[in-house]
Amino acid sequence: MEIDYLNQQLKVTFLPYPTPGHMIPMIDSARIFAKHGVHVTIITTNSNALSFQKSIDNDFNYGYSIKTHLIQFPAAQVNLPNGVENIKDATSLEILGKISHGISMLQDQIELLIQDLQPDCIVTDMCYPWTVELAAKIGIPRIYFYSSSYFSTCASYLIQKHRPHDKLVSNTEKFSVPGFEENIEMIPLQLAEWIRTKTNYSCYFEALFESEGRSYGAIYNSFHELESDYEQLYKSTIGIKTWSIGPVAMLVNNDDGENGNRELEIEPDWLNWLNSQQHDSVLYVSFGSLARLPRAQLVEIAHGLESSGHNFIWVVRNKKVEEEKGESFIKDFEHRMKESKKGYIIWNWAPQVVILEHPAIGGIVTHCGWNSILESLNSGIAMITWPMFAEQFYNEKLLVDVLKIGISMGVKENKFFMSKSEEATVTREEITSAVKILMGSCEKSNEMRSRVKNLSDAAKKTIQEGGSSYNNFINLIHDLKLLKKTRQLSNNINVV
């Protein structure tokens, strides 16, 4: 039998981790693989599949070879109600622990399944370090996936390696990120707790990040024109192959207008209102899929937004708590703002990409999750940066100090998203002042807007045929096909 290796179909299996910031960009990436002729299988549990299955079905019906393989979440064994299978569903540390435990129990099932599927490659979320050994056992490449910036990966790696914060006498003293050409200053409090000091979780996180260097390569949801210096630094520090193929959301959304869970079936009230607003006049406020802010902070944001005089859409993920406590302040505020046509609150989950693409949106307050940053940048929207946890403080530095498309809210402390802290960290006055600058027309905000528009144009070009992300993707497929050929040759199958 003779096989033309370049015309063979690749089989790639995707293993997403069930939290929106990880899962959404991985599903987008899987869809791009399928659009390039790859036979794609996505492994996930029932309730997680519900959030994206419609897009997969559409792609499949369009003729692409893509499917979801469902596995059973062990709800009864971890004592959770059916359907609670995603990190975003955690409303307490206890539930978070149960969800994480349930996810870790899937390992055996997944290992057997992948051995059965016999893919040519696994694209795996960072949170499954054991896929390094699995891939080695089957003799296929493991591609590491974590939707974050090169900037943050390099900063985190170099800070862990050189530990500049250990030499300081206080948690609020500044240090410079080691190994960076630009002088990027941070304080120890802005580092994730597991990096700042040795915690029970340090080993867990270290293993996740360490598995990156033991992978065949990594896919980055980034693009050359955005952070090429840090892409280079990544190659020399982490030392593995990397392909920048982003922004992936823009690619799938541009291609066919499909938006997965982000498309709207009915026209909500706030959309009618948004349609009536002037271009670039409305501020969007969102802290991503996981953060739930303390009541005191919600009150400060409400006052800050109202005093700014700018119209807004604000996503609040505290509805249950509000209802349980019989809290009325935010409800009253919501009612008053709606009546006076000043703004809307969207509870729990907003179709973020649809909102950011709306011409009336002129700015965002963001927690600096990488996906939210890319989605804002795609839409050409400048940002107020309000990082909260994980690598978000590094991303803030990239936006404010390097790209100069963000205004910092000046947050000093990195707190786990399930932190029990009840304090407000940013005052209403600080919020009002930052919003006035971002949404106003001073020189600083005009310059930021112009820079972010240029990046948005670059993002559009990079994913088109001939653009760098497009070319990187083609190179990745070529590379995987060559690896497949080598494997087949060593298994004595005739290849031309």
Ligand code: UDP
């Ligand atoms: N998201 C959304 N609606 C929401 C909250 C989040 O569509 O109400 C999406 C958002 O568009 C992004 C992802 O969820 O694609 C969040 O990822 P990000 O990296 O910004 O932050 P995380 O949620 O991981 O903190």
